[in-house]
Amino acid sequence: MRVSKVLPVTDISGPLDRARSRSCWRYRSAVAARVGLAAFGGYALAGLATAFLSLTLPMVRSEAVATATLISFAILAGAVIWVFAARTLLRAALGLGLPIALVGLGLWLALDGVAMGPPA
């Protein structure tokens, strides 16, 4: 389906507009990749962060869970915005993957109850 721009035409475009100008298949796969990354990656980051914060926030258990759950949706929204704003798909993936790895590591440590000390 042909699409005309809603906003005044400018020379500067977003990453998905640039993909659209190449080929239909390119465009659709670019969109699919970003949507998938945003949905799964974003939810993963928010979920891991919720679990991590619930275990590590300096509050009573129920308070930590309430706080973490409250802000988790802001984390999810932020992650999704990032994925669509990043200039390239690689940047989007790295920008999401790095926090996921860090929070995941933190969660694993928190679950194990292992204290971070100097390397042996």
Added chain:
Amino acid sequence: MTPLSIALNLALSFAGLAALCLAMDRHHRAIAGRGQTRACARMLRLAGWAALAASFAAAVVTSDWNFGPVQWIGSLTGAALLVVGLVSYRPAWIRPAALLALPLALAAALLA
């Protein structure tokens, strides 16, 4: 949260937003038929923000900090809708309406 306190909020918010609207050159031209001086625009802007601040204060005083902010934001929406409606369909009514809103606000404040 009584009807009177909401009426007070609506009246003050309406006066304030109408003033802010008039302070914008494009709307002033559409409503008053002519341009305005920078000083005039500045005065209207000042009056507008003052009215909005008064509306917030009134909301918090009558409905305390729990509900006051919620009520104030609601009054802003209602008042803004009225301003946009008047600007779009009856621009000549805005100035009289904004001026009328002030004594109405005073009456509501005294009764509440």
Added chain:
Amino acid sequence: MRQGFRQSMAWLHTWAGLVTGWVMFAVFVTGTATYYRADLSLWMRPELRAGPSDAIPAAERGIAYLKAHAPKAMAWYVSAPQPDRPVIAVYWMDSLEAPLGQAMLDVESGAPTKARDTQGGDFFYRFHYELQMMPALGRWIVGAAAMILLIALISGIVTHRRIFADFFTFRRDRSAQRGWLDAHNVTGVLALPFHLMITYTGIVTLGVMYMPWGVTAAYKGDDLRFYVEAAQTTTWRPAAGRPGEAVPLAPLLARAQGEISEPLEMVIVNNPGDANATVVAVFEEPHGLAHQHPQIAFDAASGSVVERVEPLKPAARVFTSFMGLHEAHFASTALRALFFLCGLLGAATIATGLVLWTVARAPKTGEAPGFGLRLVRGLNIGTILGLPIGMAAFFLGNRLLPVDLAHRATWEGGVFFGAWALAAVVSLLRPHRRAWTELGLAAGLLFGAVPVVGALTTDRGLDFLAFDAAMLGLGLALALGARKVSHYEARRQAAKAARPGPARVPEGLVEA
């Protein structure tokens, strides 16, 4: 990067809005109707008369009914009658998986009520977070759509570069696209705090379902423990396995009422008939934003207090305040009207956005619209007009379906979906300009008919003046609004035809 950011947010806003638009329009409209859930229920049970009643004797009658009809249940729930819900609503849980059994009892006699079988306003309430599907699936669809709507809101704010300069601007006299964009911006910006608040608080209200990982990590999956520690409920005391006698209920409830100043709202009996049975007295929320009910749990055999729900801690207070803001139980009549207005503005933002999407992609003169555009146009009308048509039909069905029809409540739901589906089919088949006019007229007539049919089929006369006025107002607004939309289209088509342009090519020779 700045320019690229705005453009990518514009792309995101357009597609996030389209994907979520139809679902969220339905959620917004039914949710806005829910602000008046109790009033709708009163209208839909015209045999009942609103008014105050004694909570404790009513609770006793409810328990007596449950003792006779659901003696083996795991838990009993008796909802005390309210001034705007003059029935005793009883529920029972046979098992964790099965849906709750329920019955409505007459306040005075404790026998099943003679009022017609209907879900009342609860039908729209349930629809708005469950879409009348299997609970888990429906809530997930609504939740996902709400989260995407949050994205659409944020990206919309970023995209709207003249948000302050155009704050009061609504240009009806320029191009159709300009007019629709202005309408979309105005309805979006004027109630922006409301839109952001209602979307976020809506997600948070079911937040533990959508994001259970905090509870999973910190409580090793013991959800109930979380709710107890967050001062939302009392601890579940497991059954002892042997039968036991319970002390009389009324003195227990009277003692509980002596401690709490709010009215009694619900009585819960866990493991009734067991030696370890628990009676929980639940009271209304104290005046405030936070959605929390004082509760006192008694041991049913001895009558001694076993637990009191604690006051809220800070984070729990914020969490429950978010829920409270969403439901707006605290709102007075005037504030509730303002919330209702904001809800309508939210629905209008979504509707104008959906229409704008099609107007911006309207084919050039001589070209035929593609399949995608025709589909979106049809879905737009089918939702924006079809849903209100369904709601009007729902009200008419409440008055016209025979009172003693079996499964009457299900039939009423059937009327709602049937009418909506019919409208949707019409909107997909008819040319879209005509569909706007025809379905707009249908909506106006249906809503206008509701007060008339109501007056003819009941003896309540002018008791529901506010409701009748609202029905007439909605009908008028829908009919006139739809007419305006179709005239806009017609004016634009005529203007395009009058303009000299490339020679018109007959359809079929042009690639869509």
